[in-house]
Amino acid sequence: MEGTTQLKVRSIYSFALLLLLSLKLLVTKAQSLNYVGDDCHNTTEEALSSAYQSNLNNILVWLSSDAATSKGYNHNSIGNNTSGGDDAVYGLYDCRGDVVGYFCQFCVSTARREVLQRCPNRVSAIIWYDFCILRYSNENFFGNVTTYPSWHEVGSRNTSSAVEIQKGEDFMRSLIRKATKETNQLFYMDGFNLSSTERRYGLVQCSRDLTNEGCRQCLEAMLAQVPKCCEQKVGWQVLAASCLIKYDDYIFYLFHNQSSLPVPNKQTAKQGRINKSRILIICLSVLGSVALLCFSVFCFWCRNRARKDVQIPLPIPLSSYHNVQTEETLNPELPTIPLITILQSTDNFSEASKLGEGGFGPVYKGILPDGRQIAVKRLSKASGQGSEEFKNEVMFIAKLQHRNLVRLLACCLEENEKILVYEYMPNASLNFHLFDDEKKKQLDWNLRLSIINGIARGILYLHEDSRLKVIHRDLKASNILLDDEMNPKISDFGLARAFEKGQNQANTKRIMGTYGYMAPEYAMEGLFSVKSDVFSFGVLVLEIICGKKNSGFYLSECGQSLLLYAWRTWCEGNCLELLDPVLKNSGIDSEVVKCIHIGLLCVQEDAADRPTMSTVIVMLASETMSLPKPNRPAFSVGRMTFEEASTSKSSKNLSINDVTVSNILPR
Numbered sequence: 001m002e003g004t005t006q007l008k009v010r011s012i013y014s015f016a017l018l019l020l021l022s023l024k025l026l027v028t029k030a031q032s033l034n035y036v037g038d039d040c041h042n043t044t045e046e047a048l049s050s051a052y053q054s055n056l057n058n059i060l061v062w063l064s065s066d067a068a069t070s071k072g073y074n075h076n077s078i079g080n081n082t083s084g085g086d087d088a089v090y091g092l093y094d095c096r097g098d099v100v101g102y103f104c105q106f107c108v109s110t111a112r113r114e115v116l117q118r119c120p121n122r123v124s125a126i127i128w129y130d131f132c133i134l135r136y137s138n139e140n141f142f143g144n145v146t147t148y149p150s151w152h153e154v155g156s157r158n159t160s161s162a163v164e165i166q167k168g169e170d171f172m173r174s175l176i177r178k179a180t181k182e183t184n185q186l187f188y189m190d191g192f193n194l195s196s197t198e199r200r201y202g203l204v205q206c207s208r209d210l211t212n213e214g215c216r217q218c219l220e221a222m223l224a225q226v227p228k229c230c231e232q233k234v235g236w237q238v239l240a241a242s243c244l245i246k247y248d249d250y251i252f253y254l255f256h257n258q259s260s261l262p263v264p265n266k267q268t269a270k271q272g273r274i275n276k277s278r279i280l281i282i283c284l285s286v287l288g289s290v291a292l293l294c295f296s297v298f299c300f301w302c303r304n305r306a307r308k309d310v311q312i313p314l315p316i317p318l319s320s321y322h323n324v325q326t327e328e329t330l331n332p333e334l335p336t337i338p339l340i341t342i343l344q345s346t347d348n349f350s351e352a353s354k355l356g357e358g359g360f361g362p363v364y365k366g367i368l369p370d371g372r373q374i375a376v377k378r379l380s381k382a383s384g385q386g387s388e389e390f391k392n393e394v395m396f397i398a399k400l401q402h403r404n405l406v407r408l409l410a411c412c413l414e415e416n417e418k419i420l421v422y423e424y425m426p427n428a429s430l431n432f433h434l435f436d437d438e439k440k441k442q443l444d445w446n447l448r449l450s451i452i453n454g455i456a457r458g459i460l461y462l463h464e465d466s467r468l469k470v471i472h473r474d475l476k477a478s479n480i481l482l483d484d485e486m487n488p489k490i491s492d493f494g495l496a497r498a499f500e501k502g503q504n505q506a507n508t509k510r511i512m513g514t515y516g517y518m519a520p521e522y523a524m525e526g527l528f529s530v531k532s533d534v535f536s537f538g539v540l541v542l543e544i545i546c547g548k549k550n551s552g553f554y555l556s557e558c559g560q561s562l563l564l565y566a567w568r569t570w571c572e573g574n575c576l577e578l579l580d581p582v583l584k585n586s587g588i589d590s591e592v593v594k595c596i597h598i599g600l601l602c603v604q605e606d607a608a609d610r611p612t613m614s615t616v617i618v619m620l621a622s623e624t625m626s627l628p629k630p631n632r633p634a635f636s637v638g639r640m641t642f643e644e645a646s647t648s649k650s651s652k653n654l655s656i657n658d659v660t661v662s663n664i665l666p667r
Contacts, residue, residue, distance in 0.1 A: 036128035036239070037151045040119035048121055051087035052138065055079040059091040059136060060112045064335065067093055067108035073208040075142055091136040094207050096244075097187035098253045099131045103370055106410075107132035109335040117401050126241050133207070135241060145214045146241040147221040155235030155248065164194060165231050168202075168247055172223055175204045175245075180216040189253045203253050206243040218243035334398035337421055339414040342366065346376055355428075360389055360494060365424060374409065375425065379418035389494025390418045397493045400466050404458030406481055406491040422491070426484045429491075430544075431477035440547050440580065445588045447486055448544050452595065453620055454488040455480060459537055460613040462490075463530045469499040471506075471528055475536035476517045477543060497528070505529040516551030520634040521607055531607035535634070537616070538602025541595055542566050547580035563603050563633040570600060570630070594619075600630035 048056070055078040066074050075092035093111070095104035111127050111134035119125035124137035128151065135141070159165070171192050179188035189203040206215035222238040222245045230236035235248035246252065345366030346353045353364045361380035367373055379390050397408040412419035430451065433439040443451075455475075462470040473495040481489045495512050508526045519535035521527040539550050542562055550562040569575045575596045576589060583592075598619050604610050609631055611619070619625060 034130045035114070036130060036153065038115065038118045038125065038127040039149050039241075040122045040125050045121040046123070048123065049087060051079065052089065052123070055087050055089040056136065059089045060115070060134075063091050063093045063134065064105070064109045064112045067095070067105040072097065072099065072104050075209055077140070086138070088138060088140075089136055090138070090140050090142065091134075092142065092207065092209065093132060093134045094205075095132040096130075096203075096253075097185070097205050098189060098203070104132060106335065106337075106370070108134060109410075113398075113401065128239060133241070141241075142209045143211070143214070144242075145210060145218050147218055147243075148240065150222065150225060150238060150240040152225065152229045152236065152238045154230050154233040157234040157249075158232055159234050160232065164200075167192075167194060168200060168231075169223070169226070171200065172202050172204065172226075172245060172247060175202050176216060176219045176223070179204050179206070179219070180212045184212055186210065186212070186215045191251070198249065200247065200249055201251050201253070202248075203246045204244070207241070210242060215243060219245060334394060334408065335410045337410040337412050337419075339412050339417060339419075341368065342376055342412055342417075342419055342421070344369075345374065349378065358492075360492075366421075373424035373426075375422045377420040377422065390420065392496060393420060393493045397496075399468060400462070400470070400493075402458060402461040402466070403487070404454045404489055405461065406489040425481035425489065425491075427482035427486055429478045430480040430482060430488065431549075433482070434477055434544060434547055435549055441582050443547075445583050445586055445591070448583075449591065449595070451480070451482075451486070451488045452541055452544055453617075455490065455537065455540060456613060456616050456620060458488070458490040459533055460617055462496075463533070463613050469530075471497050471499065471530060472533050472536075473497060473522075473528060474513055474517075475533055475540065476514050477540060477549075480540070514551075516549065519607065520605060527607075529607065530612065531610045534602050534610045534613060534616070535607075537613070538599045538610075539563070541599035541602065542578070545580065545592060545595055545599070546578045547582065566596060566600060567630075567633050570596065594627070597627050597630065600633060601628065603633040604631045605634040606631065 059076060059078050062076055062078075063074070066076075072095035073093065075090070077088060077090045079088035093108045095107060099107070107129050111129060111132060115125050115127040115134055115136075118127060124139070126133065126135045175188045175190060178190075179186055186206040186208055187204070189201070191199050191201040194200050204219050206218055210218065218240065222240065222243055225238050226236065226245075230238065237244060237246035239245070343349070345368055346364040349362070349364055353366065355363045355365050355375060357363070358377075361378050364376040364378065365373065366376050393408070394411055397405070401407070406425065407423045408420060409423060410421040412421070427433070433443055459472070459475070462472060470493075472490065472493065474492060475490070479490065479492040481491050483489060497506060499506065506528055508528065511523065511526050513522065517536040517539050519528070519532040522532050539562070543550055546562065546566075548562065566575065566578050569577045575593060578596060579592055598611075598616060601619075602610055602616065619627060
């Protein structure tokens with residue numbers, strides 16, 4: 001009986017959620033958070049004072065946090081420019097008028113993170129996205145009309161109709177009038193019938209620190225640029241720091257905060273009013289039904305909770321998402337995402353959404369309300385080790401931005417859940433392709449070399465170019481993810497450690513890592529440094545070349561570790577024997593030999609003999625550089641004894657090192 005009741009609850013919940021999502025799809029089209037452009041004002045970078053840098057960081061954090069609870073716009077300043085002070089920072093964000101709640105906060109948080117990457121060491125900067133603008137300066141710009149510089153984007157379809165061009169201009173002027181005189185909202189969107197079969201849609205908006213007259217001036221200035229750049233196109237937008245205008249042949253806006261919905265073609269004003277009334281009645285009826293269903297779900301849920309704790313989240317409108325702040329938030333630079341959004345995007349952590357399982361916990365694929373695909377890493381509640389890794393990842397990766405590092409988008413800390421949300425990598429991990437007899441055939445030499453170079457650049461960023469000097473400590477094929485263009489991105493920073501300025505080495509009694517990739521000084525003595533990651537990189541290079549795992553290599557017919565086998569063939573002058581058979585006769589012998597040489601330099605037993613990643617990058621790029629002779633590589637580090645290896649040689653595909661462990665027993 002109890003199972004039947006729970007089934008009813010789930011069915012009603014699913015139906016209610018389906019209704020809400022269907023209603024959303026009736027009035028909107030999936031939107032993406034698209035970067036439009038930026039302006040850094042200054043042509044060159046300049047050293048910022050520590051006071052200004054601190055105030056800049058604080059104002060950006062404030063803007064992102066405020067966007068979670070505001071109505072889509074706000075501005076603030078920190079510091080002062082009086083009495084000889086020059087540390088004042090003025091900041092403003094403004095979301096498009098049809099964007100509210102969580103999506104606005106998500107856009108502002110993204111802009112806050114990326115503006116410092118795109119405009120480093122600048123006292124003034126502006127960054128635009130489709131749905132928001134973020135701006136800061138050392139001078140007070142609040143209330144000032146800024147029309148230069150301006151940006152424009154155009155669609156691919158052309159039009160030569162003078163009638164359409166004139167109608168479009170007249171229509172946009174009517175929107176400007178409605179935004180600045182009739183509604184005083186500084187924002188308006190609507191559509192009109194271009195013909196009996198075609199409609200056009202437009203949107204105008206000003207920064208909400210302007211007056212009505214200032215807004216009108218800015219929008220008129222943008223409209224005046226259309227004949228120069230855009231009027232021959234069906235779709236276009238022109239924007240500056242203070243305003244934007246957009247025109248297209250599809251409904252690109254969301255219906256929020258405005259009663260003006262498009263009406264069907266060939267309708268009189270009276271018929272239009274009747275249809276609006278019908279739409280309103282239908283919407284109210286549907287919403288009433290949804291409310292009744294939600295109330296029923298709530299009643300069932302409350303009754304069943306007394307019998308058994310059944311976790312069924314109630315659906316809520318997508319537009320009411322907001323930032324969730326808890327005392328557990330570890331990194332103010334990382335946005336938080338509501339649990340309900342995670343549940344909806346992953347179909348309540350369904351098996352169909354599951355991508356895999358790691359030491360941290362399961363990973364799921366999800367789709368956010370804006371259409372963005374994500375990877376959701378959910379901490380297993382029984383994992384004490386995973387909890388520490390979660391905190392570590394939140395602390396580090398949100399501060400790291402590089403094209404060869406996977407991006408952490410947000411985290412969730414609700415209802416005892418610990419969840420990390422990453423950009424989705426459609427091509428999974430490197431080991432998924434490299435160690436599969438069929439899939440590895442798609443990895444030709446040029447692609448493998450590109451992956452090696454990408455991994456090297458990512459590690460170099462961690463070691464030398466990021467805000468923190470980071471040692472990853474768990475570089476391996478399964479932690480190299482591949483995007484839709486097969487570009488490598490380093491992931492999983494749960495074991496990473498940051499070094500302070502001037503620090504080159506550290507020691508730990510808690511040795512964590514993966515067999516086969518650990519440097520000997522770390523496995524034996526707990527010593528780790530940048531050279532520990534160099535060792536792991538060398539193992540990766542050799543694995544990419546031969547298409548086999550170091551951890552299971554000695555179980556093959558070679559009867560020894562990959563490192564020692566590579567060393568032996570190198571010394572005998574036969575190192576091309578290491579090359580993956582699927583790459584034979586491809587005419588890339590010299591490049592392969594060079595990469596094997598670099599790999600052997602990276603896995604030398606003495607850490608002092610290994611090159612730095614900056615040297616590795618130079619080696620990979622140079623065709624004439626003379627490389628030093630490598631010394632004997634480190635012995636293989638693993639748990640399996642010689643006797644066990646001897647009895648397991650027949651199992652070529654056996655993997656012994658896919659998990660992260662804490663007990664190291666070298667052989």
